Amino acid sequence: MIAVSSTYFWSMLVFSMVHNTKEILFSDTPKFSDRMDNLTVTVGRDAILECVVESLSTYKVAWLRVDTQTILSIQTLVVTKNDRMEVTHTDYRVWRLHIRSVRQSDRGFYMCQINTDPMKNQIAYLDVVVPPDILDYPTSSDMVVHEGSNVTLQCAATGYPSPTITWRREDNHNIVISNTLTGKLKLLYKHFAPMVWIQNQLVGAFVGDRLSIECHVEAFPKSINYWSSENGNLLTQGDNYDTTLKEINYKTEMRLTINQVKEEHFGTYHCVSKNSLGATDGTIKVYKLPGKNWNNNYQTSVTASNNGLQHITGSTSNREGKNNCVPINPEPVVIFYCIVLCGILLSKSS
Numbered sequence: 287m288i289a290v291s292s293t294y295f296w297s298m299l300v301f302s303m304v305h306n307t308k309e310i311l312f313s314d315t316p317k318f319s320d321r322m323d324n325l326t327v328t329v330g331r332d333a334i335l336e337c338v339v340e341s342l343s344t345y346k347v348a349w350l351r352v353d354t355q356t357i358l359s360i361q362t363l364v365v366t367k368n369d370r371m372e373v374t375h376t377d378y379r380v381w382r383l384h385i386r387s388v389r390q391s392d393r394g395f396y397m398c399q400i401n402t403d404p405m406k407n408q409i410a411y412l413d414v415v416v417p418p419d420i421l422d423y424p425t426s427s428d429m430v431v432h433e434g435s436n437v438t439l440q441c442a443a444t445g446y447p448s449p450t451i452t453w454r455r456e457d458n459h460n461i462v463i464s465n466t467l468t469g470k471l472k473l474l475y476k477h478f479a480p481m482v483w484i485q486n487q488l489v490g491a492f493v494g495d496r497l498s499i500e501c502h503v504e505a506f507p508k509s510i511n512y513w514s515s516e517n518g519n520l521l522t523q524g525d526n527y528d529t530t531l532k533e534i535n536y537k538t539e540m541r542l543t544i545n546q547v548k549e550e551h552f553g554t555y556h557c558v559s560k561n562s563l564g565a566t567d568g569t570i571k572v573y574k575l576p577g578k579n580w581n582n583n584y585q586t587s588v589t590a591s592n593n594g595l596q597h598i599t600g601s602t603s604n605r606e607g608k609n610n611c612v613p614i615n616p617e618p619v620v621i622f623y624c625i626v627l628c629g630i631l632l633s634k635s636s
Contacts, residue, residue, distance in 0.1 A: 314341050314343050315341065315402060316339050316340060316341050316342045316343065316345050316400050316406070317339070317340050317341065317406065318337060318338060318339060318340075318398075318400075318406065318408050319338045319339070319340045320337075320338045321408065322335065322336070322337050322398060322408040322409065322410035323336070323410060324410050324411040324412075324413070325410065325411070325412050325413070326412075326413040326414075326415060327388050327412070327413075327414060327415070328388075328414075328415055328416075328417065329388060329389065329390060329414050329415065329416045329417075330387055330388065331387075331388055332384065332385065332386050332387070332388065333384075333385045333388045333392070333412055334382050334383070334384050334385075335349075335382065335383040335385075335396050335398075335410055335412065336380060336381070336382045336383075337380075337381050337398035337408050337410075338379060338380050338381075339378075339379060339380075339381060339398075339400060340379065342378050342379070342400070345400050345401055345402060346360055346361055346400070346401050347360075347361060347375075347381050347398065347400055348360045348361075348398075348399050348401070349373060349381075349396060349397070349398060349399075350396070350397040350399060351394065351395075351396060351397075352394065352395035352396065352397050352409060353394045353395060358371060358373075358383065358396075359371070359373045359383070361373070362374065362375065370386040370387055371383065371384065371385055371386075372384040372386075381398060383396065383398075385412075388412075388414050389414070390414050390416065390446065392412060392414055393412060393414040394411070394412060395409050395410070395411050395412075395490070396409070396410055396411075396412055397409050398410075407576075409490075409575065414446070415446055415447070416444070416445045416446040417445060418443050418444070418445035418449035419443060419444050419445060420441065420442070420443045421442040421443060421444060423442075424440055424442050425440060425441050425442050425443075426438075426439045426440045426441070439453075441453070447483065447485055448483055450483075450504075460473055461473070477506055477507060477563060478504075478505065478506055478563060479505065479561065479563040479564030479565070479566065480503055480504070480505035480509045480559035480560065480561055480564065480565065480566050481503070481504045481505065481566065482501055482502070482503055482557060482559055482566050482567065482568035483501070483502040483503075483504075483568075484500075484501055484502070484557075484568045484569075484570060485500065485502075486499070486500075486570070487568075487569065487570055487571065488570075488571050488573070489570060489571070489572050489573070490572075490573055490574070490575040491547050491552075491572060491573075491574070491575060492547070492574070492575050493547055493548065493549065493574070494546060494547060495544075495546075495547045496543065496544070496545055496546065496547075497543065497547050497551075498541055498542070498543045498544075499541070499542050499555060499570045499572070500539060500540065500541050500542075501539075501540040501557035501559075501568050501570070502537070502538070502539055502540070503537070503538040503539075503540060503557070503559045504536055504537050504538075505536060505538070505559055505561050506536040506561075507561050507562060507563075508533075508536075508561065509538070509559045509560055509561040510559070510560045510561070511531060511538055511540050511557070511558065511559045511560075512529075512557075512558055513527075513529060513540070513542045513555060513556065513557055513558070514555070514556045514558055514567075515553070515554075515555060515556075516553045516554040516555070516556075521542065521555075525545070526544065526545060526546075526551075527542060527543065527544060527545070528543040528545065529541070529542055529543075530543075538559075540557050542555065542557070544572075547572075549574075551572065552572055552573055552574050553571070553572060554569055554570070554571050554572075555569070555570050555571075555572065556568070556569055557570070
């Protein structure tokens, strides 16, 4: 794999292009006409990431791996030593990065970049899921025991995201335990320390975004759940943060929302869960996304989901040169009441 500084490479390519081509009008400067979509595929399947470029002219398109800053391709030439990758295009407009037989190591952020000055880029997340599989060892096999003795059954499984293991009888009857003192049967409730699942441990955001991160907790007896910052400070409901808990039986969905991301909000967050049997925590790292400048009055909302990053866009003012700008329109009922009020004022003045 060839790991080259993308900034240096593109700087040299822009320098060469400027000295070997005629002046290009500003109106011909290439631009992205659509947002790149995040992609989720099953391990072993093929993945196709796609970006759409308008007015490419003599500029070049490259694909990069964000986390390693590795250049994957320039135009249709694949420069990384990976025979599973291929780049195709349709009329130099729609550019596609093909990855055959996707592996877990392919999971991450990918960038489609144009060597303009300054450079333009788009980023999408490729999530690779692995179907759950029960391991033969240390999962328990058939066992024969004497009545009244203790028995321990174990089940081990792999997969991504981490699979949830549940128990049931083969005949679908309730799992029961005999109470030797009363001779009655009761349901079997398993008490266990908290377990935490995080679907996205790495979340990117721009300054000014509204960002939500989630943790999923399972515990019995009921656990105490809260969020803390990297230095251990408790994060509570306030101007900067909104915290919500959604509880269903022994499962809890924890959500932390940063109303407006600032520089100091980038870092590591902990979701902590405790009950009488133990405590555990999960970590989510929030990092700053490069390559976009926002107006002061423009704000987006970003949530972490099974498909990586999902952007929900809103606006309080127009944003120059960007798509998905949603103007705020007055509600019809507001207009109606304004008309009525104006009529009353005019009648009184007359």
